[in-house]
Amino acid sequence: MAKALIVGAGINGLSTAWALTKRGWDVEVFEAGPVPNPKAASTDHHRLIRSHYTDPGYAARISEAFSAWDRMFDDLGERPYAPLGILGLSREEGDWTDRCRATMAARGVRSDLLDPDEVAARYPMLETDGVRYGLLTRDGGALMARRILAALAAWLRGAGVVIHEHSPVTEVDPAGSLRSTTGRHHADRIIVTAGIETGAFCPALAPKVHPRRVTVIYALPPDDLREAWEAGPCWIDLGGEDDLWGMPPIAGLPMKLGFGAYTQPGDPATERAVRQADIDAVMGAYQGRFKGIERFTVVEPHVNFYLMAEEERFLMHQEGAALFATADSGHGFKFGALSGEDIAEAADGGNVPAIARRMAGLLQV
Ligand SMILES: Cc1cc2nc3c(=O)[nH]c(=O)nc-3n(C[C@H](O)[C@H](O)[C@H](O)COP(=O)(O)OP(=O)(O)OC[C@H]3O[C@@H](n4cnc5c(N)ncnc54)[C@H](O)[C@@H]3O)c2cc1C
Structure with a gap:
């Protein structure tokens, strides 16, 4: 053997x-x-x-990725996966979600295009000023x-x-x-x-x-927005180039807020501790994106590292x-x-x- x-x-x-x-x-x-x-x-x-990708090569591999998880989950006898759907918002022509839309359309990825009124009606917890459209996929969500x-x-x-x-x-x-x-x-x-x-x-x-340092924040929405968030999708982009991504409350967990543009090169040996500046940067980036962001409660900020290639x-x-x-x-x-x-x-x-x-x-x- x-x-x-x-x-x-x-x-x-x-x-x-x-x-x-x-x-x-x-x-x-x-x-x-x-x-x-x-x-x-x-x-x-x-x-x-998520199927939202600007890169055609990775967009092309996503359906294979889902199939591979199916094979693995069959073996594991469980499906640790919350298929909540994924939302991207476009606020500027040519922004990240707009580029995804072009790649996904070329690859035949199924998605729903939501006009600004529909985005506002479906997602009352989002600030929708300046939104051109929402790009929603029903597949995708949170791998546990x-x-x-x-x-x-x-x-x-x-x-x-x-x-x-x-x-x-x-x-x-x-x-x-x-x-x-x-x-x-x-x-x-x-x-x-x-x-x-x-x-x-x-x-x-x-x-x-090279390693890159990432901050994510687990946080609770204020009570008046909790129900809306509990029915919400994961998000991969909220417009422009901020690269805001995250998860609604899932399985009793707080929400998870990420801010891709704040990810930087860093030293995993010495920079794992969370700084107040990290929390301020992530929560600040959601101003004008999430209603009531100043009333969210930070539960657990978290720093981790991944390995970036060209x-x-x-x-x-x-x-x-x-x-x-x-x-x-x-x-x-x-x-x-x-x-x-x-x-x-x-x-x-x-x-x-x-x-x-x-x-x-x-x-x-
Ligand atoms: C904050 C954050 C958010 C992310 N969000 C997403 C996301 O939403 N979706 C997504 O697809 N990807 C996401 N990623 C990326 C994804 O998590 C990584 O691409 C993936 O987990 C990498 O897995 P890995 O097995 O290569 O590395 P790791 O998970 O880091 O595993 C490597 C393992 O090797 C061990 N190891 C290292 N050196 C040695 C040694 N000398 N001897 C023995 N063991 C050793 C380590 O201890 C570690 O357990 C995110 C990453 C981060 C940090």
Whole structure:
């Protein structure tokens, strides 16, 4: 039986372990911390999955991503997914949602175009001054990330996969071994899906990637807007180029407010603490976008990091028996099940350059 050792138990490492196990491989996973690791990019209550994309390559892969989750959820015996729909608003010609609309139309992605009156009537909790239209997809919503990671780890253990927690890998030898706190281990394939640490193992990828610091705020809306928000969709853009995204209350959780334009390069070793300036920046960005934003209650601000590559692409590099993959750039969770299948195919004799191009969104299907 072919054997693989996987470095990192975020969504990409665990999904690769799942897909390789289904291909009949013997798999072990090494994770620096607990599983899920609170510091991993994958670890949060939820992550968005949406068809809104300006990039035609990733827009083309979204339906495959949904199918891959279906396959995984069938195996897990649960669907940790809240399909609430996704709303984007256009406020300026050529803004992000307007560009998505063009890409999605060209790809035949189904969406509803809402005129400004309809946006105001359906979403009384939004400020709609200056809105040109709303672009709503009924598919898409919140993948319940923590539950997915926990269910995947349980499935893998049930299938005989050994997950070494608290076992940081210190060295990868492309000849087919790695060193961790439990000693040196050998295999046919070493797969490095170590999130923000992936570049540290791969000199070819290191200059192409850098960590970015992201703040998200869990917050409660005021009582008079709570009901409207509880029936609300996820949002991916509220117009212009601010890149405001987030989740309504789901499964008893507070709302989650993100602000993409505030994401910056940062040092994960020293900059994980939340600053008051982070909270002010995110909440301030929703002025003129959410009604009553000054009356929202901040429950839990949160800082995390992801690994950015040029043009927000996913990268894979092969060296000997080692495969190094970063399917992240701040939008990798939604592709997690699919990326796991891609990386497993690459490890299992697939055409690595072709699969790498597919993962990078460079081959339109
Ligand atoms: C705040 C935030 C919001 C996001 N929102 C979305 C979203 O809405 N939708 C979406 O699709 N994507 C989103 N993303 C991006 C998405 O979360 C990431 O693309 C994805 O989770 C990356 O998964 P990964 O497995 O590659 O990395 P990670 O989840 O970071 O996993 C890597 C793992 O490797 C481990 N590791 C590192 N070094 C070692 C070592 N030496 N030895 C052993 N283990 C090691 C780490 O501890 C970690 O557990 C968001 C990211 C952030 C930070």
